[in-house]
Amino acid sequence: MKEEHHDLPQDGYFDMSHAEADDVLEDVAYYRTLMANVGFIGKPGAKEWVLVDCGINHYAKRIIEAAEKRYGPVPPQAIILTHGHFDHIGSAKKLAQHYKTPIYAHEKEMDYLTGKRSYPVGNSTVGGGLFTVLSPFFPTEPVNLKKWVHPLPNDGSIPFLNDWRAIHTPGHTPGHISLFRDRDRTLIAGDAFITVKQESSMAVFIQHQHVHGPPAYFTPNWPEAERSVKKLAALNPVTALTGHGLPMDGELLQEQLSHLALNFKELAIPKNQNKLH
Incomplete structure (x- = not known):
C-alpha cells in the first residue's frame, strides 16, 4: 500500500503530484481527503468507473487529479454517497459540475442533500478527543445538490455497479448506506463502522488501525x-x-468487526448515551 499523504486543505497551495489513490484491491482504491476517504471503483485505465463519496470542501481539484492519474x-459514471455529512459531500457540488455526472444517495438522505433539513449539531459530550470538542462547529446545515442527486433504487441495486449492492445501514444518519460485493465479500462501509478512533485527533493523525463504531459525536x-454493525458483521x-x-482485510478485520458487533454497547456507545438505550 502506498505511503499516506497529508495534504494542506487549500487548493491553491497543493502540489498535485501528491494527489494519488492508494490501491485496496485491483479495482478498488481510495484517496484520503484530510478527514475522510474517497473511494474509486474500477481498474486503473478503465473506461467505466464510479466515485464513492466526495470528501471535505476544497478537495475537488485533488480528487480530480487522483482520478485522472x-x-x-x-x-x-456516477457518484455514490454513503451519507451526507460535510466530510463526505464537501466537494460534491464542484465534482458534479466538473464531471456533469449524476449523484445517488438513499432516499432517506435526500432531505439533507436538497436543502430541506440540517443534521443534528455535533455532540461535544460523547467520545472524548479533540474532534469531539470541535464537533459542534462542524458544518451540519443542508447542502443543495438538487440539480444532480437522485435516490438509489429501492431494491438495493446501484446504478453502474452491477456486482455491488447498497445496504441500508442507518444510525449514523437516517439514510446511511454501505456498498457490498458478494463475489469477493468486499465492503465499503462509509461510517457505519470505521477503522480509526475518529474522535481522537492523534489517532487520526497516526492512523492507528482498529475497528471502531461510527464517530460518536455525529451518531x-x-x-x-x-443493528447496522451487526448486519455488516454477518456478511x-x-x-x-x-x-x-x-x-482492513482478512482475519483481523473479521475478528475485530465480530467483536464490535457482539460488544457494541460496551465498545461503541458512549456511557452517557448507553443509559438511554
Whole structure:
C-alpha cells in the first residue's frame, strides 16, 4: 500500500503530484481527503468507473487529479454517497459540475442533500478527543445538490455497479448506506463502522488501525447503529474500506468487526448515551 499523504486543505497551495489513490484491491482504491476517504471503483485505465463519496470542501481539484492519474480524463459514471455529512459531500457540488455526472444517495438522505433539513449539531459530550470538542462547529446545515442527486433504487441495486449492492445501514444518519460485493465479500462501509478512533485527533493523525463504531459525536441513533454493525458483521467481509481510517482485510478485520458487533454497547456507545438505550 502506498505511503499516506497529508495534504494542506487549500487548493491553491497543493502540489498535485501528491494527489494519488492508494490501491485496496485491483479495482478498488481510495484517496484520503484530510478527514475522510474517497473511494474509486474500477481498474486503473478503465473506461467505466464510479466515485464513492466526495470528501471535505476544497478537495475537488485533488480528487480530480487522483482520478485522472488512475483513469485518464474519463469522468465517473456516477457518484455514490454513503451519507451526507460535510466530510463526505464537501466537494460534491464542484465534482458534479466538473464531471456533469449524476449523484445517488438513499432516499432517506435526500432531505439533507436538497436543502430541506440540517443534521443534528455535533455532540461535544460523547467520545472524548479533540474532534469531539470541535464537533459542534462542524458544518451540519443542508447542502443543495438538487440539480444532480437522485435516490438509489429501492431494491438495493446501484446504478453502474452491477456486482455491488447498497445496504441500508442507518444510525449514523437516517439514510446511511454501505456498498457490498458478494463475489469477493468486499465492503465499503462509509461510517457505519470505521477503522480509526475518529474522535481522537492523534489517532487520526497516526492512523492507528482498529475497528471502531461510527464517530460518536455525529451518531444520534445508537440502536440503529448497533443493528447496522451487526448486519455488516454477518456478511463476514474479507476486505473493508471505511470512511475514516486505513483499509482492513482478512482475519483481523473479521475478528475485530465480530467483536464490535457482539460488544457494541460496551465498545461503541458512549456511557452517557448507553443509559438511554
